[in-house]
Amino acid sequence: MLWPMPETTIDTAVRDLSDRDRAVREAAERRLLALGVRGIERLLPHLPDRSVKGVLMRLGDEALPRLREIRRQGPGRLRGRALELLVDLAGADALDEADQAAVERLIQVKLPHEHPVKLPWEAGRWLAFPAERMDDAVAALGLHDLRPVTTVLGVEATTRAEDCLEFQDARGEKRTAYRVFITPEFESWLSEVPIRSWRMVWGNSLIDQLDGFRLADVLSERCGEAHLYILDPYNSAENWYVSRDGRGVRSFGTYDYPHFAGEPLPFEAWYQETAFDEEEAAKYAEGVPDALTAADNLSVEPGLMRDDLTHGHGWLATTEAEVPNSRFRGALPV
Structure with a gap:
């Protein structure tokens, strides 16, 4: 059975991604990648960290369904970051019709x-x-x-x-x-x-x-x-x-x-x-x-x-x- 990684352990792994020691960085990345899609919701709050973004990007298409689910159902604090990661992973084609329409409306509002x-x-x-x-x-x-x-x-x-x-x-x-x-x-x-x-x-x-x-x-x-x-x-x-x-x-x-x-x-x-x-x-x-x-x-x-x-x-x-x-x-x- 795969036991969930405690939040403190995730925080430690995120911090270790910036460690000076390459071995420590690589070990932290392996621990976080091992979470797979189960770790997306827990890693999204750290998304401004480029190292964390690199981990999430390595999940590739596997991450898309969960990110779309967060866009539709929340939690609300993560919906914006899920949108950003969706486009980074697969372009605007990864967005549903509602999100695509919202982006187009925003552009039209700002143009004038x-x-x-x-x-x-x-x-x-x-x-x-x-x-x-x-x-x-x-x-x-x-x-x-x-x-x-x-x-x-x-x-x-x-x-x-x-x-x-x-x-x-x-x-x-x-x-x-x-x-x-x-x-x-x-x-x-x-x-x-x-x-x-x-x-x-x-x-x-x-x-x-x-x-x-x-x-x-x-x-x-x-x-x-x-x-x-x-x-x-x-x-x-x-x-x-x-x-x-x-x-x-x-x-x-x-x-x-x-x-x-x-x-x-x-x-x-x-x-x-x-x-x-x-x-x-x-x-x-x-x-x-x-x-x-x-x-x-x-x-x-x-x-x-x-x-x-x-x-x-x-x-x-x-x-x-x-x-x-x-x-x-x-x-x-x-």
Whole structure:
């Protein structure tokens, strides 16, 4: 007969998950895993602890029925954490219809009040295209299951949470689906920029694995113009790339040789002509080497976006019709 583990023993095992001794940590994990689904209700109160979450995640699909039961029947203090773990384990598909509808209602309530929005430049890479060419951009990238979402949810979904998913298609072939966030419309504050409003495309795995430069060309072929911006603090590197009508016209790359390609753009001449000392003149002698400066002059720069220059809401989408957003795992902020 399996005797229940006393609450004090569970508390001790949870504490041991953070022990400096690896053997102690592994022994604690084995004790907690041995509880199986019987331990879910007793471990959920400790869920903010990442080590405890790791134990619960290892239960996998075995945990789903009990978590759904807690969602329906309580105890009430655990219903929120059961919801979070359900989505972490199996995506929104793991939720029942009532929970899915509740999440959608929450998003709809928050959408009209989310301005001003903030886009974290440290997320690293993004594409930009003319806002009025939204339909063309969706067609160019082959997007499906477009859903209105808040910016905080969209950025989290495509830069920090699971944003790519391997699956087997109807023909039995292995493929990869990517999750993409298209931002609200942002007006450029520079009067000399011909295109007044822009949207950005966020999706780290999409840009990394499908070649962001190629994606910019694909976008610009349908939208007239598109840009790629990359910030890589880890390698002290930056890139910016302008594509028009399907081909690159100007680019900079920290580790490209030569650093610049194509003819300088008009905004770069201003930096060259207004340099206030020799050091700045040398920096801009060939062009503008800063991705954020280029974005600020060519389209829009991420950061806290001005409320009066922000319009509409963002969209979350996937690149495969067979893999809707609800298949991607991970609880997201709204």
